[in-house]
Structures are given as C-alpha cells and as structure tokens.
Amino acid sequence: MPNPSVAMLVIGDEILSGRTRDANLHYLAKELTRAGLDLREARVIGDDGAAIVAAVRALSAAHDAVFTSGGIGPTHDDITAENVARAFGRPISVREDARAILAAHYAARGQELNEARLRMARIPEGATLIENPISAAPGFTIENVHVLAGVPSIFQAMLASVLPGITGGAPLLSQSYEIRRGEGDIAAPLGDLASRYPDLSIGSYPFIRDGCYGSNIVIRGHDGARVDAAMAELSGMFPA
Amino acid sequence: MPNPSVAMLVIGDEILSGRTRDANLHYLAKELTRAGLDLREARVIGDDGAAIVAAVRALSAAHDAVFTSGGIGPTHDDITAENVARAFGRPISVREDARAILAAHYAARGQELNEARLRMARIPEGATLIENPISAAPGFTIENVHVLAGVPSIFQAMLASVLPGITGGAPLLSQSYEIRRGEGDIAAPLGDLASRYPDLSIGSYPFIRDGCYGSNIVIRGHDGARVDAAMAELSGMFPA
Numbered sequence: 437m438p439n440p441s442v443a444m445l446v447i448g449d450e451i452l453s454g455r456t457r458d459a460n461l462h463y464l465a466k467e468l469t470r471a472g473l474d475l476r477e478a479r480v481i482g483d484d485g486a487a488i489v490a491a492v493r494a495l496s497a498a499h500d501a502v503f504t505s506g507g508i509g510p511t512h513d514d515i516t517a518e519n520v521a522r523a524f525g526r527p528i529s530v531r532e533d534a535r536a537i538l539a540a541h542y543a544a545r546g547q548e549l550n551e552a553r554l555r556m557a558r559i560p561e562g563a564t565l566i567e568n569p570i571s572a573a574p575g576f577t578i579e580n581v582h583v584l585a586g587v588p589s590i591f592q593a594m595l596a597s598v599l600p601g602i603t604g605g606a607p608l609l610s611q612s613y614e615i616r617r618g619e620g621d622i623a624a625p626l627g628d629l630a631s632r633y634p635d636l637s638i639g640s641y642p643f644i645r646d647g648c649y650g651s652n653i654v655i656r657g658h659d660g661a662r663v664d665a666a667m668a669e670l671s672g673m674f675p676a
Numbered sequence: 677m678p679n680p681s682v683a684m685l686v687i688g689d690e691i692l693s694g695r696t697r698d699a700n701l702h703y704l705a706k707e708l709t710r711a712g713l714d715l716r717e718a719r720v721i722g723d724d725g726a727a728i729v730a731a732v733r734a735l736s737a738a739h740d741a742v743f744t745s746g747g748i749g750p751t752h753d754d755i756t757a758e759n760v761a762r763a764f765g766r767p768i769s770v771r772e773d774a775r776a777i778l779a780a781h782y783a784a785r786g787q788e789l790n791e792a793r794l795r796m797a798r799i800p801e802g803a804t805l806i807e808n809p810i811s812a813a814p815g816f817t818i819e820n821v822h823v824l825a826g827v828p829s830i831f832q833a834m835l836a837s838v839l840p841g842i843t844g845g846a847p848l849l850s851q852s853y854e855i856r857r858g859e860g861d862i863a864a865p866l867g868d869l870a871s872r873y874p875d876l877s878i879g880s881y882p883f884i885r886d887g888c889y890g891s892n893i894v895i896r897g898h899d900g901a902r903v904d905a906a907m908a909e910l911s912g913m914f915p916a
Binding site for chain 2: 458
C-alpha cells in the first residue's frame with residue numbers, strides 16, 4: 437500500500453504580498469516525512485472565500501488528508517472556517533464546547549470573551565475540535581481536512597495533536613502550563629525534566645506579552661498518569 | 677484596470693520532502709508587490725511530469741503571468757523544461773543559441789560541455805531565452821509562463837531580467853563579472869561604486885567553488901554606456 441497522500445493549503449494575503457514568509461509548509465513537510473507520509477502538493481491562496489472553497493474541494497478529493505493553515509483568528513479577514521464549512525455544504529455556528537474553552541482561557545487571564553474572540557468558537561457542523569495548547573482557540577477536523585492556525589507555534593502544537601490520528605498511532609494526551617519567564621531561565625530545569633521523562637514529549641512555545649517573556653510548556657504522552665506526574669513537577673519548579 | 681494577476685509554481689521533490697525550504701516564493705511575492713503586480717496563488721509540486729503539465733495549464737489559463745522555479749538543471753530528475761513544452765504541445769530540442777551560451781561559459785572555465793550540461797540547452801520551440809548571469813544556463817518564456825531556476829541567487833537574477841517586460845518598463849541591460857574574493861573583501865568598494873552610479877542596480881551573488889569564496893557581480897541599467905562605465909571601474913578595482 438502506498439503511503440497516505442497529503443496536501444497543504446496555506447491561506448493568507450500576507451503570504452502572497454510578501455509581508456510574511458510562510459514557515460508552516462516547511463515544518464509540515466519535515467514532520468510528514470518523519471512520520472512516513474507523503475506531502476504531494478501545496479497551494480498558497482489569499483483570504484478569498486471562493487478560492488478557499490475551490491481549493492479545499494480539489495485537495496480534499498485528490499488526497500487522503502489535507503492540512504490548512506491560517507485564517508482562523510478573531511478579525512474580519514479570518515474567513516477560513518466558514519469557507520471550509522461551505523466547501524462541504526455544512527452550516528457553521530458557535531459551538532458550546534469551543535465557547536467554553538475560550539471562556540475559561542480568557543477568564544483565567546482577566547480578558548473579555550468579546551464578539552471578535554467568539555468568532556473563534558464557530559465550528560462547522562460535525563467537525564472534531566483540535567486542541568490548541570498555546571492560545572486555546574481550537575482548530576477542527578472536518579472530513580479529511582484539518583484546519584490549523586497560521587501562527588507557527590500554534591500550527592506546530594495543533595499538528596502534534598492531530599498527526600497521531602493520521603499515522604494510526606495512539607492519540608497523545610497533552611497538558612500545558614504557562615511560565616512567565618524567559619526560555620533562557622527555564623531551559624536547564626526543563627531539559628532535566630525531559631531527561632527524567634523520556635517517554636513524554638515536552639515542548640516549549642515562547643511568547644512575548646506586555647513586554648515580558650514567557651513560554652507555554654506542552655507535555656504530551658500516551659500515559660495520562662505520567663503526564664500528570666511531569667506536570668506536577670513542572671508546576672512545583674515554577675509556581676504561578 | 678486591475679493589476680495583472682500572477683501565479684507561481686514551485687517544482688521540486690526536495691521542497692515537499694522538507695529537505696529544502698523554498699525561498700523563491702517569498703522573494704517573488706515581495707518583488708511583485710513592489711512592482712504593483714498581484715501574486716494571486718502559488719502551488720508547490722514534485723518532479724512529476726503529469727503534475728507539471730496539469731499545473732502549468734491550469735495556472736497559465738487562469739492568470740496573466742506564471743513563474744516557475746526549479747527543475748531546469750543538468751540531472752535526470754530535472755524535467756521541468758520538457759513538461760512545460762508538453763503543456764503547450766510544443767516540441768523541445770537543443771537550441772543553437774542556448775548551446776552557444778553554455779559552450780562559451782564552460783570553455784572560459786576549462787570545463788566540459790558534456791551531455792548532462794547540454795540538457796540545459798533544450799528549449800521548447802518558440803520560447804524566448806531568459807538570461808542567467810550567474811551560471812549561464814538560460815531560463816525561457818513560453819506563452820505567459822516564465823521558467824526560472826530553483827537556486828535562489830539564479831532565480832533572483834533571472835527574475836530581474838524578466839520582470840521589466842511584465843511591468844511594461846523598458847528592458848534592463850545587464851553585465852556580470854566574477855570576482856574570486858569573499859564578499860566581505862569587496863563590500864566596501866562595491867558600496868562606493870553603487871553610490872556613484874545611483875541609476876544602476878548592482879547586485880552581488882556569492883558562491884563557494886573549489887573551497888574558495890567568490891561572487892558574481894551583476895550590473896543592470898537602462899543606459900548601456902553607464903553599465904559599461906561601471907563595469908570598467910569594477911574590473912579595474914578587481915582585475916581577473
């Protein structure tokens with residue numbers, strides 16, 4: 437049996453105008469190769485509804501799996517979700533489980549779940565959510581299309597959630613923990629933790645917020661008790 | 677009248693496998709934006725004849741201009757030229773002017789124009805050559821499709837040759853000069869030269885050959901006498 441064939445659809449005016457250099461195609465290509473999957477083609481299109489519908493239909497029909505990146509944020513030009521829904525003739529609306537994820541995320545940070553942010557809880561009917569351990573707003577899978585964020589750290593974290601389901605591996609459990617310290621300060625204890633839990637995948641996704649460095653640490657593994665144990669150690673090392 | 681619409685086709689297994697990160701899409705996007713042209717979509721495909729034919733036909737029909745990158749080198753897996761010819765139903769064979777360019781280039785370097793290198797002189801019937809000031813082997817334009825090399829420095833130099841014809845600007849004259857010194861040694865005098873010829877575009881395309889640093893300096897401008905004058909100064913500063 438040949439390897440499953442995969443396509444990527446990069447969505448965003450900023451890529452085509454040259455303002456942003458896409459990083460997700462190269463990352464996906466490497467990850468798929470490592471997983472024994474074939475990336476057969478990629479397309480880059482703008483934030484254009486008709487173009488999204490046409491490309492999603494063409495790639496979904498021609499390949500076993502499709503990954504999209506970009507266009508699922510809170511602003512008016514983020515139109516990927518509704519057009520992926522359109523491509524499959526599905527309605528889209530705010531879904532309660534997605535809304536609850538966002539509500540908890542913003543409540544914990546004292547931020548408002550306003551109408552713009554609520555856009556990110558709109559999920560096509562029948563889709564499965566993809567966890568976003570970085571900034572909460574979920575991606576989703578509908579038919580054979582996986583709709584991921586465009587921000588590289590979030591794209592990478594979402595890909596780690598969804599890839600085992602495609603390769604046939606057991607799904608990975610994940611937990612995340614936000615540390616308000618620069619990566620340079622946490623690298624050594626984090627490396628030590630990783631060496632004591634070789635069965636887990638421990639990723640650091642740095643950010644700058646309000647002028648301060650921080651990082652979301654995502655711990656993944658097949659054994660929930662091990663993930664819990666590592667997470668308890670981590671939060672003990674860096675109390676909130 | 678809307679801006680001319682442009683598409684890009686990136687060709688190469690190494691991009692889809694993740695071995696190489698494409699740099700040409702981002703470069704083209706920036707250059708087109710600066711020139712007032714709209715990059716509307718891009719596709720990335722492998723070294724696969726049927727995929728090249730299908731993508732060239734689709735993009736050529738949907739857009740005013742198409743740029744391809746990759747697959748025009750000397751090895752067996754460089755199959756872009758013959759499949760672009762196929763897409764337009766044109767025969768392809770070694771063309772005398774292209775062969776003469778390669779013969780002169782390799783003769784000057786004491787290298788053999790062997791059968792592999794001669795592949796790079798195969799040009800579809802009716803195509804126009806695109807100058808390659810870096811490594812001689814030409815690209816070509818057929819219908820509205822511009823077939824460029826994948827190596828970024830050569831892609832960029834070929835794009836500079838062909839872009840004025842699309843924007844409607846006067847064609848640029850160009851001359852190139854090879855300097856067997858590292859860029860660090862030539863940067864200061866080159867910057868000085870550029871400041872005295874603000875009407876010219878002076879580009880440096882570095883290489884490493886036989887373990888030694890060097891750079892091809894390409895001088896472009898609308899006024900041939902000015903290009904000649906700058907080139908005379910340059911060769912005076914760095915005698916061969």
